[in-house]
Amino acid sequence: MMLLVVYLAYKQNKMMGIKAFLSLIFAYTVSLLLKYYFHITRPYESLENLTIIEQQSSHSFPSSHTTVAFAASETSPMYKNFLRIWAVIIALSRVVLGVHFITDVIAGALLGILVSHLFARWDMGRFVTNSKRTEWQFQAS
Numbered sequence: 730m731m732l733l734v735v736y737l738a739y740k741q742n743k744m745m746g747i748k749a750f751l752s753l754i755f756a757y758t759v760s761l762l763l764k765y766y767f768h769i770t771r772p773y774e775s776l777e778n779l780t781i782i783e784q785q786s787s788h789s790f791p792s793s794h795t796t797v798a799f800a801a802s803e804t805s806p807m808y809k810n811f812l813r814i815w816a817v818i819i820a821l822s823r824v825v826l827g828v829h830f831i832t833d834v835i836a837g838a839l840l841g842i843l844v845s846h847l848f849a850r851w852d853m854g855r856f857v858t859n860s861k862r863t864e865w866q867f868q869a870s
Contacts, residue, residue, distance in 0.1 A: 745804070745805070748804070748848045748849060749801070749804035749805065749848075751848055752800050752803075752804060752844050752845045752847075752848035752849075753797055753800050753801060753804075755844055755848070756796050756797055756800035756840060756841050756844040756845065757793055757796065757797050759796075759840060759844065760791050760792075760793040760796040760797075760837060760840060761787075761793060763790065763791055763836075763840075764787055764788040764789070764790065764791070764793070765787075765788065767788065767790045768788050769788055769789045769790040769830075769833070770788070770789060771788070771789040771827075771828055771829070772789070772827050772828065772829065772830055789828070789829055789830060789833050790830075790832065790833045790836060791833050791834075791836035791837040791840055792820065792823050792829045792833045792834045792836070792837035793837065794819055794820075794823055794837070795816070795819060795820040795823060795829075795833075795834045795837030795838050795841065796837040796838070796840045796841040796844075797841060798812075798815065798816035798819040798820065798841065799813075799816045799820075799837065799838045799839075799840075799841030799842050799845070800841035800842070800844050800845040801816070801841075801845075802815065802816040802841075802842075802845075803841070803842055803845035803846060803849070804845055804849075816838070816841075820834040820837070820838055821834075
């Protein structure tokens with residue numbers, strides 16, 4: 730699904746596609762760094778009588794699935810409403826499945842939205858220009 734979001738953004742506008750790809754990678758990376766910084770256990774490790782289908786191997790906070798889903802939902806204005814609903818469904822499923830606390834998905838959602846908005850506002854034109862040969866050239870700043 731993430732590749733589809735990047736493709737749709739790229740098809741709409743090449744710069745938007747590049748920003749979408751970078752924001753998804755950056756959001757995922759930041760969420761992993763925060764997981765290892767906070768070391769919060771998952772609900773099935775903390776709560777008794779909670780059965781789950783599949784155990785996750787990393788820490789709980791923030792939810793990387795939710796982070797990336799909300800980052801993706803903010804990348805393509807054309808499909809924003811559909812992608813937001815999709816991101817909310819992913820966030821709720823993580824809680825229902827017992828692999829995240831509600832605070833994990835709220836933090837993941839906020840992180841994904843923040844990262845996506847930062848990349849949307851980033852002026853990449855100072856670093857990348859479109860040449861007449863339709864190749865991307867990187868400029869030193």
